[in-house]
Amino acid sequence: MDNLKVLVVDDEPGIRLGITRVLQPFLVRVPESEIDVGFSIAQAESGEEAIAHLRAQPVDILLLDHKLPGISGLDVLEWVAAEPRDWLTVMITAYATIETAVSATKRGAFDFLAKPFTPEELKATVAKTARHLLLQREAKRLADEKRQVRFQLISVLAHELKAPLAAVEGYLQLLRDGVVAPGSPKAAEVLGRSLERIEGMRKLIVDILDLTRIESGQKKRELVEVDVREAAFRAIETATPAARSRQVTIELSAPERLGMRADPGELDIMFNNLVSNAVKYNRDGGRVEVRLADLGDRVRIEVADTGIGMSPEELKQLFGEFVRIKNAKTRTIQGSGLGLSILKKLAALYGGDVSVESTPDVGSTFTVTLQKQ
Amino acid sequence: MTRPAPTILVVDDNPDFLEQMKLQLEAGGFVALAAESAAQARELVASAEFDLAICDLMMEHADSGFGLAHAIKRKDPRIPVIMVTAVASEAGIAIDAASKGERAWAGADVILDKPVRYEQLVREINRLLKLGA
Numbered sequence: 001m002d003n004l005k006v007l008v009v010d011d012e013p014g015i016r017l018g019i020t021r022v023l024q025p026f027l028v029r030v031p032e033s034e035i036d037v038g039f040s041i042a043q044a045e046s047g048e049e050a051i052a053h054l055r056a057q058p059v060d061i062l063l064l065d066h067k068l069p070g071i072s073g074l075d076v077l078e079w080v081a082a083e084p085r086d087w088l089t090v091m092i093t094a095y096a097t098i099e100t101a102v103s104a105t106k107r108g109a110f111d112f113l114a115k116p117f118t119p120e121e122l123k124a125t126v127a128k129t130a131r132h133l134l135l136q137r138e139a140k141r142l143a144d145e146k147r148q149v150r151f152q153l154i155s156v157l158a159h160e161l162k163a164p165l166a167a168v169e170g171y172l173q174l175l176r177d178g179v180v181a182p183g184s185p186k187a188a189e190v191l192g193r194s195l196e197r198i199e200g201m202r203k204l205i206v207d208i209l210d211l212t213r214i215e216s217g218q219k220k221r222e223l224v225e226v227d228v229r230e231a232a233f234r235a236i237e238t239a240t241p242a243a244r245s246r247q248v249t250i251e252l253s254a255p256e257r258l259g260m261r262a263d264p265g266e267l268d269i270m271f272n273n274l275v276s277n278a279v280k281y282n283r284d285g286g287r288v289e290v291r292l293a294d295l296g297d298r299v300r301i302e303v304a305d306t307g308i309g310m311s312p313e314e315l316k317q318l319f320g321e322f323v324r325i326k327n328a329k330t331r332t333i334q335g336s337g338l339g340l341s342i343l344k345k346l347a348a349l350y351g352g353d354v355s356v357e358s359t360p361d362v363g364s365t366f367t368v369t370l371q372k373q
Numbered sequence: 374m375t376r377p378a379p380t381i382l383v384v385d386d387n388p389d390f391l392e393q394m395k396l397q398l399e400a401g402g403f404v405a406l407a408a409e410s411a412a413q414a415r416e417l418v419a420s421a422e423f424d425l426a427i428c429d430l431m432m433e434h435a436d437s438g439f440g441l442a443h444a445i446k447r448k449d450p451r452i453p454v455i456m457v458t459a460v461a462s463e464a465g466i467a468i469d470a471a472s473k474g475e476r477a478w479a480g481a482d483v484i485l486d487k488p489v490r491y492e493q494l495v496r497e498i499n500r501l502l503k504l505g506a
Contacts (some may be wrong), residue, residue, distance in 0.1 A: 166488065167389030173394060177402040186396070193389065 003040040009050040010065040016043045022119045026131045028203050047071035061129055066093035081108035090128050160232045166199035207338040221263045228258040228299055232290050235271035248283045254292035260299050260372040266346050273339040274366055278305035298370055304365040310358040319344050380404040384414040397491050405494040411441050418444050430458035442480030453501035456481035457473055458487055
C-alpha cells in the first residue's frame, strides 16, 4: 500500500522537523488486515503555503498549527473543509482550550494535539487518524462496489424479464384481435405458452428475492435440528411431475438417518435447485441419483444426472450470476441463471462448498458438502 | 382466378416470436414455414419451396441472419428477404434500412426493427410479392 501523505503546517521549524523525524519511520497497522502503512511527510510554514501545497497535491492527513503568522490555522481548516476531499485534519495548538476545540471541531477538525506533545502522543494521534481514514475509505469502496453490483443486477433482471413479457403480450394480443379463435385448441396452446412464460418470470423473481435476502443478510435464519433426507424427499416430490413427463427416474440413496442443524427453508432451496436442474438438463428417459452421505462432522449431498453435461469451458463459467450455458442443447430449457449462485451462497453459510464433475452427453454430478454445526 | 396462398419462411430463434409470427401469417391467409435456427432454416432452404423469407438477424451466431439471407439469394435471387432485427437496441449497430447499399450488404430487401407491427409486415409482404390491390 502507498504511504499516507501528511502535510505538517507550523511556523516553528523545530516542530516541523521533530514531527517529520517521528513519523517518517512510523508504521500503522491497517485495520482488519496484515498490512502496515507508512507516512510521507511534507512541510509548510504558513497557512498560505499550506493551501498552495494542498491545491497542487492532495494529502491524506493535515497536521495544522492553530497559530500561524498570516492566515490562521482555523482559516486553513475552513478552506480544507470546503474541499470535496476525504483528508483528515489534526489541529496542533498551544492553547488547548475548550473554545478552540469547539471552534475547530465545528470547522471539521478530526482531532487535537496540545503543545507540547511527546513523540508517543503524536504517534497515537496520527495512528488513530490514519486508521479512521482507512476505515472510512474501505467503507466507501464497499458501498460503491455494492451499488455497482446492485445496478448490474437490476439491468440484467430488466433484460431477463423483457423477453417473456413481450411474449405474453404478443400472445394476448393474438387472442384479443381474434387472430387465434377463442376456445380453439390453438387458443389453449397460446394460453399454455403464456402461462409458461409467466411461471418463468415468477421463478426469476423468487430467485432474485432469495439471492438478495441471502446477500443482504436480511433473511431470518432458523437453525433447527433437521433430517436432511426429508428435504431430499420434498425436492424429489416437487420435481416428480416434470421428471415423469420426460420419463426421468429419480432415485435416493441415504443412510437411515442424517441429522444436522440447518434452516429447513435454505435446505429446500438447495435441494430444489439440485434436483430440478438434474431433471431439466437430463435426457428423456434419463436417471437422477440423489446420494446422501454422513461424513461425521459434515453432510455430503450428491446429485448425479445422465444429461447433456458440460464442456470444461462451460464448467468454468457455471457459477456466475445469470450465467446460463447457451448451446443448441440448452436453448429450449428455461431458467433464471441464478440457481447455482444461490446454491453456492447458501452452501457457504454452512461452511460448505459446491463442486461439479461433468462429461458432455454423459451427465453431471453436483456435490455439496455442508458442516453439521 | 384464385392464386395459391403464398408460402413464407419465418426464421427466429425466439420460439415465442416465431409462434406468434406463424399464427399471424396463417390468420392472414399465408402458409408459414417456421424454423427455430439458422441450421433448420438452411435445411428448408434446400428442401422446400417458398415465396418470401422473414429472418431474424441475430441468432445464436451473431451473423447467421446475414448468412441465411445470402443462402436464400443464392438459391433464388428473386425470393424477397425481410430482415427483422433488434440490433439497434441490443448491439448498438444500426443498419440504415433506407439505404439501398446497406440493405444489399445485409442481403435483405427490407429491414424492419423489432418489435414488428404485423400490419406493416403484411404491407411489405404484399408489396414484395406484388399482391393485393
